[in-house]
Amino acid sequence: MHHVAIAGVGYHAPARVLTNVELEQTLETSDEWIRGRTGIRERRVAPPEHAMSDMGMDAGRQALTHARVPAEDVDLVICATSTPDMMMPSTAALIAHGIGATKAAAFDMEAACSGFVYGVVVAQQFIATGMYRHVLVVGGDLLSKFLDWDDRGTAVLFGDGAGAALLSRSDEPGLEATALGADGSGSDYITIACGSRVVPSGEKGVHVVKMKGKEVYKWAVDLVPRMIQEVATRAGLKPEDLDHIVLHQANLRIIDSVAKRLGLRDEQLIVNVDRMANTSAGTVPIALAEAAEQGKFKVGDRVCLIGFGSGLTWASAIVRWTCVNPFPSRQDLRPTHLQAAEANS
Numbered sequence: 001m002h003h004v005a006i007a008g009v010g011y012h013a014p015a016r017v018l019t020n021v022e023l024e025q026t027l028e029t030s031d032e033w034i035r036g037r038t039g040i041r042e043r044r045v046a047p048p049e050h051a052m053s054d055m056g057m058d059a060g061r062q063a064l065t066h067a068r069v070p071a072e073d074v075d076l077v078i079c080a081t082s083t084p085d086m087m088m089p090s091t092a093a094l095i096a097h098g099i100g101a102t103k104a105a106a107f108d109m110e111a112a113c114s115g116f117v118y119g120v121v122v123a124q125q126f127i128a129t130g131m132y133r134h135v136l137v138v139g140g141d142l143l144s145k146f147l148d149w150d151d152r153g154t155a156v157l158f159g160d161g162a163g164a165a166l167l168s169r170s171d172e173p174g175l176e177a178t179a180l181g182a183d184g185s186g187s188d189y190i191t192i193a194c195g196s197r198v199v200p201s202g203e204k205g206v207h208v209v210k211m212k213g214k215e216v217y218k219w220a221v222d223l224v225p226r227m228i229q230e231v232a233t234r235a236g237l238k239p240e241d242l243d244h245i246v247l248h249q250a251n252l253r254i255i256d257s258v259a260k261r262l263g264l265r266d267e268q269l270i271v272n273v274d275r276m277a278n279t280s281a282g283t284v285p286i287a288l289a290e291a292a293e294q295g296k297f298k299v300g301d302r303v304c305l306i307g308f309g310s311g312l313t314w315a316s317a318i319v320r321w322t323c324v325n326p327f328p329s330r331q332d333l334r335p336t337h338l339q340a341a342e343a344n345s
Contacts, residue, residue, distance in 0.1 A: 004127045004167055005174020005322045007069060010062025011163040011289035012055040012140070013276065014046040020156070027152045034156045039252020043159030043277030045144045051085040053094040055162035056138040059285070060099050063136065063164040065328040066292070071100040074166070075132035078123060079108045080115025080139040080281040082192060082310070083146060095138055104136070112190065113248050113309025115139050115281035116163065120305065120317055121178045123167045138164045140282035146192050148208040157251070158209065159277035163285020170322065176302070177234035178317045179227065189216050190310035220250065220308055221257040227306055228262060231316040235302070242268060242318070243301040244291065248308050249273035249283035270296070280309065293327045 019042045020031035034040055046055065056079055064071055079092035092106035111118040116139025123135035140162025149155050167175075194200055194207040201207075224247065228239050239245075239262045247255055252273050259269060270291045279286060284305050291297060301321040308314040 001128045002130055003170040003173045004124045005170035005172070006165050006319055007134075007168040008063045008065070008067025008166045008323060008325065009164065009285065009289040009292050010059045010064075010066060010328075011161065011286040012058035012062075013161050013286065014044040014050070014055070016045045016047065017042050018045045018159075023156060026149065027155060029152045029156060037253065038157060039274055040156065040277045041274045044161055046142050046160040050142065052079075052081050052083050052140060052142045052162065053085050053091050053098060055140050055142065055160065056091065056095040056164065057098040059140065059162045059164035059289070060095055060136055060138050062289070062328055063166045064099070066323065066325055067166045067168065068325055069134055069166060069168065072102055074101040074104045074134050074136050076123070076126060076135045077101055077104050077106040078119045078135065078137045079106070080111060080119040080137065081108065081141055082110055082112050082115070082280055083141045083143060084108055092138070101136070111281075111307075111313045111315070112311055113250065113278070113280045113283065114307035114311065114313040114315040116284045117305050117307035117315035117317055118180060118313070120165065120167065120175070121180055121315060124175050124178065127167060127169050133169045135167045136164060137167060138162060139285045141280035143209060143280060146208055153213060154209045154211055157278050159279050161276055161279040161282040161286050163282055163289050165285055165288070172320075172322065174320055174322050176318045176320055177231050179231045179234065179315070181314045183312045186215070186219060186312040187310075188212070189219070189312060217251070217254060219312065220254045221261070223314060224254070224258045224306060224308060225261045227308070227314055227316045228258070228304060231304065231318055235318045237302065237318070239264060241302065242304045244268060244270055244297065245304045245306065246270045246284050246287050246291070247306045249276060249287060250278050250309070292323065297321045297323070299324060
């Protein structure tokens with residue numbers, strides 16, 4: 001079996017920032033109420049002409065640039081999302097084509113807010129068994145098109161965004177422990193009703209995010225500490241041994257409750273929910289890539305990834321950080337022929 005490591009990460013956050021103060025103009029709510037219950041100050045909203053694949057391509061290109069792996073070397077693209085461009089073809093196939101991964105297989109994975117970490121675990125299997133060398137995992141959602149903007153219970157919680165990680169064969173262990181789980185008995189806690197059971201109708205208020213907030217909160221604050229303890233034990237560690245913990249950014253109150261129950265230190269937690277809100281499958285890879293961009297990780301750090309959400313599903317992984325390349329600037333992401341022309345001018 002081969003070792004597997006994260007070789008590079010990237011993310012896309014739409015330029016449009018929607019603040020709580022703006023939401024006060026259309027909803028019966030306030031900045032104080034939103035921040036007090038969620039910790040969210042603002043969220044990103046994609047332009048109307050964009051789809052999930054647009055965000056995923058940008059995040060994927062950045063991850064490949066960070067890893068210094070050309071797109072044509074990618075063997076597989078996995079896209080974890082609940083908001084694909086369309087029912088078919090897969091968004092992963094569109095991303096693979098868009099970034100120039102011409103030799104890659106591609107498929108979508110739907111595990112909601114757990115999707116990215118699920119994708120990481122699935123990618124690990126393809127690489128560890130020797131079938132593939134490089135697998136790009138993209139996680140994200142464009143939820144602004146699936147919100148009831150008159151419902152303050154959901155409209156204030158979600159944002160748009162995508163992140164990506166390139167997993168590659170490695171000489172040293174990178175992924176040290178993983179765990180997955182699901183419980184369909186809570187399948188009505190968080191839903192977007194659109195599929196073969198609820199056929200798209202165009203009726204207002206039907207195909208939008210609906211959530212039982214109290215039930216989700218109680219479930220998460222009970223489950224997540226046990227998830228962290230389980231995956232840490234599998235790696236021969238204790239929660240306090242982890243250098244960084246990247247939780248699904250659903251709600252700051254959930255993060256604070258988990259930290260309190262486990263006695264975690266503030267510096268262990270990677271948090272951006274105040275600026276990005278809940279981007280579902282995008283929260284973990286966006287927070288991971290932002291932290292890498294900010295230089296928070298050093299080689300050898302153990303990073304715990306935790307996803308949980310609709311399904312109900314949950315997923316965890318402990319990653320030993322092995323990335324040695326500097327995080328790419330936006331200038332680095334420009335087409336190679338333009339970079340070369342500028343360097344010679």
